[in-house]
Amino acid sequence: MRHFAARTVRSLASLVPDGxxxxxxxxxxxxxxxxxxxxxxxVCFMRSHDAALVSNPVGLLIAPADFVMETLPPELAPxxxxxxxxPEAAWALMLEALFTEEAAAEPGISPHAFIARDAxxxxxxxxxxxxxxxxxxxxxxxxxxxPGVSIGRGAVIGARCLLYAGVCIYPGVRTGDCCIIHSGxxxxxxxxxxxxxxxxxxxxxxxxxVRIGDTVEIGANCAIDRGSxxxxxxxxxxxxxxxxxxxxxxxxxxGTMVAAQAGxxxxxRVGKMVQAGGQAGFSGHLTIGDGxxxxxxAGVTGSVPAGSEVAGFPARSRREFMRMIAWLxxxxxxxxSSRDE
Numbered sequence: 001m002r003h004f005a006a007r008t009v010r011s012l013a014s015l016v017p018d019g020x021x022x023x024x025x026x027x028x029x030x031x032x033x034x035x036x037x038x039x040x041x042x043v044c045f046m047r048s049h050d051a052a053l054v055s056n057p058v059g060l061l062i063a064p065a066d067f068v069m070e071t072l073p074p075e076l077a078p079x080x081x082x083x084x085x086x087p088e089a090a091w092a093l094m095l096e097a098l099f100t101e102e103a104a105a106e107p108g109i110s111p112h113a114f115i116a117r118d119a120x121x122x123x124x125x126x127x128x129x130x131x132x133x134x135x136x137x138x139x140x141x142x143x144x145x146x147p148g149v150s151i152g153r154g155a156v157i158g159a160r161c162l163l164y165a166g167v168c169i170y171p172g173v174r175t176g177d178c179c180i181i182h183s184g185x186x187x188x189x190x191x192x193x194x195x196x197x198x199x200x201x202x203x204x205x206x207x208x209x210v211r212i213g214d215t216v217e218i219g220a221n222c223a224i225d226r227g228s229x230x231x232x233x234x235x236x237x238x239x240x241x242x243x244x245x246x247x248x249x250x251x252x253x254x255g256t257m258v259a260a261q262a263g264x265x266x267x268x269r270v271g272k273m274v275q276a277g278g279q280a281g282f283s284g285h286l287t288i289g290d291g292x293x294x295x296x297x298a299g300v301t302g303s304v305p306a307g308s309e310v311a312g313f314p315a316r317s318r319r320e321f322m323r324m325i326a327w328l329x330x331x332x333x334x335x336x337s338s339r340d341e
Contacts, residue, residue, distance in 0.1 A: 009027045015093050018084060031098075043059060049066070060078060110131065122139055122140045140160065150168045151169045153171040154171050155169045188226045192248070228249055238252050250267065259279075295315075
């Protein structure tokens, strides 16, 4: 649970580079809210330039860089305003300072945790009741292991990571520093590797691992499979929503964001800074270029060029998909009118 701590506008604005500040720097704010619910102690942000969105005089308004203050009526003017090229990112930085996390665990190993004798535990690690750390595993300093976390033989967890209750890390998994893994996620389970010998199904041993970079955040109930040969790789800064599946030998590039219920079949390579919408599905052995945008529920059956935007099933350029949907809507209306005559 998060609790707020009152801060002056000056102290918050100093955390954010590249912004232009105006107003009462000594004003105190103590909460964050949407524009509709804000009061004079609130920090708010707006993505657009529409002054009509502001209905109350807020404590600190974070607005786009070219927002014109004079578009606000005097009675709705905020106590202070920060104009920034990325207002939501500036707001996020301030939230980190304004709010504190109550749930930070005290360093120490619960007597109800099991830690193998040859496991390497860094300074300041906390392990809650029910934690299991297997032989030869390594846990970096100041990492927090929630109740029931399981760390497999030889797995390596970086420093200052947070693993919530019930996370399961198989052998052969390595994470970077400052990672967050939410409850119920399994990392390093066998990939879906099977073949046929002409008589039946034969399981192909999955002998690879999983490598995860720094500052990765993985939502609840995700499944990330170990590589068949070689590793499944998730680069630094990747953010996965809940219920995402990453199959064996997938490679996800730095800074990519994936919404809930998306799935990646084996050996697909996803570039850097890609955005994938909810329930998007990716066939195996594809290449998704840097900066591509994949619409929700898209069925991606072919490789996607860098910087492109696709949607639909099978996935195609978003513009083509929207034209197709518009044509279908017109055809349906035309058919209905002809039947009504």
